[in-house]
Amino acid sequence: MADISKPPVVRVEHLSKYFGQGAARVNALIDINMDVYPGQVVGLMGPSGSGKTTLLHCIACILEPSSGRITLDGEVVYDEHWLKSDLRRLRLDKIGFIFQYPNLLPFLDGSDNVALVLDLAGYSSAAARGRAVELLDYLEVGHRKHAFPRQLSGGEAQRVAIARALANKPRIILADEPTAPLDSARARIVMNLLRQIAVDQSAAIIVVTHDEMILDQFDHIFRLRDGRLEGEVAASELSRSKLPSVGTVVVTPKISNVTAGVEAGSTHGTE
Ligand code: ADP
Numbered sequence: 210m211a212d213i214s215k216p217p218v219v220r221v222e223h224l225s226k227y228f229g230q231g232a233a234r235v236n237a238l239i240d241i242n243m244d245v246y247p248g249q250v251v252g253l254m255g256p257s258g259s260g261k262t263t264l265l266h267c268i269a270c271i272l273e274p275s276s277g278r279i280t281l282d283g284e285v286v287y288d289e290h291w292l293k294s295d296l297r298r299l300r301l302d303k304i305g306f307i308f309q310y311p312n313l314l315p316f317l318d319g320s321d322n323v324a325l326v327l328d329l330a331g332y333s334s335a336a337a338r339g340r341a342v343e344l345l346d347y348l349e350v351g352h353r354k355h356a357f358p359r360q361l362s363g364g365e366a367q368r369v370a371i372a373r374a375l376a377n378k379p380r381i382i383l384a385d386e387p388t389a390p391l392d393s394a395r396a397r398i399v400m401n402l403l404r405q406i407a408v409d410q411s412a413a414i415i416v417v418t419h420d421e422m423i424l425d426q427f428d429h430i431f432r433l434r435d436g437r438l439e440g441e442v443a444a445s446e447l448s449r450s451k452l453p454s455v456g457t458v459v460v461t462p463k464i465s466n467v468t469a470g471v472e473a474g475s476t477h478g479t480e
């Protein structure tokens with residue numbers, strides 16, 4: 210469960226981002242305020258072009274905002290300008306990013322795709338490999354550690370990508386439509402996994418999604434429209450108004466059950 214008595218892991222204040230100048234200027238984000246607490250999994254929704262990816266990239270310190278403030282894990286990292294000189298280090302230490310498609314490096318096998326992040330973070334080679342294998346096992350894709358991305362099913366590749374995003378035990382996990390390539394059963398499995406990780410690591414997780422089927426998996430929904438946050442919907446309200454069968458108590462299955470589901474239904478090719 211999210212712990213909102215603790216300080217937020219992600220705090221965004223009056224964040225704006227525009228692209229271009231003059232008549233060509235696009236206001237991609239306008240005065241965004243958002244807090245995400247330890248253990249919280251929040252959804253970020255909105256029509257195409259509403260600013261979801263831009264917001265995720267600003268929080269990930271991949272894209273420089275135009276104004277406002279971003280605080281990550283208690284540290285102000287952006288306040289009208291970057292306050293950290295080494296953003297790469299910051300990303301390695303604090304942030305795990307899951308892309309819509311696995312984006313694995315094709316010339317590295319499963320374990321090396323995960324270990325690369327740890328190599329960059331300064332782990333010894335043996336420690337990096339050990340941790341990579343441990344994580345792949347945890348995600349029940351350890352038996353595929355020597356497989357190259359082209360040999361993995363869609364679900365397996367996404368789990369390797371999730372292992373890579375989690376390798377450094379980030380406090381902040383950002384996922385841009387991670388369930389888009391998955392069918393609804395597998396989307397739910399991935400969401401269950403993220404919920405488990407949020408609790409295990411006291412992490413804050415933001416998931417961009419269009420998928421109405423997984424709305425009950427979020428503690429909170431933020432909706433963007435034309436670069437503005439429209440209003441937040443608590444999961445309890447969602448479950449009352451839209452999803453009566455789900456209720457407000459989210460039962461997170463054990464990891465082994467979660468991934469067993471993927472394994473049982475795993476086939477090669479796209480999912
Ligand atoms: P979403 O992820 O919700 O589909 P985006 O964050 O990708 O939306 O885009 C928000 C707005 O910013 C859109 O109008 C888009 O065209 C614009 N935009 C995004 N990235 C750039 C860029 N690099 N240069 C110019 N405009 C951009």
Ligand code: MG
Binds near residue numbers: 261262263
């Ligand atoms: Mg997008």
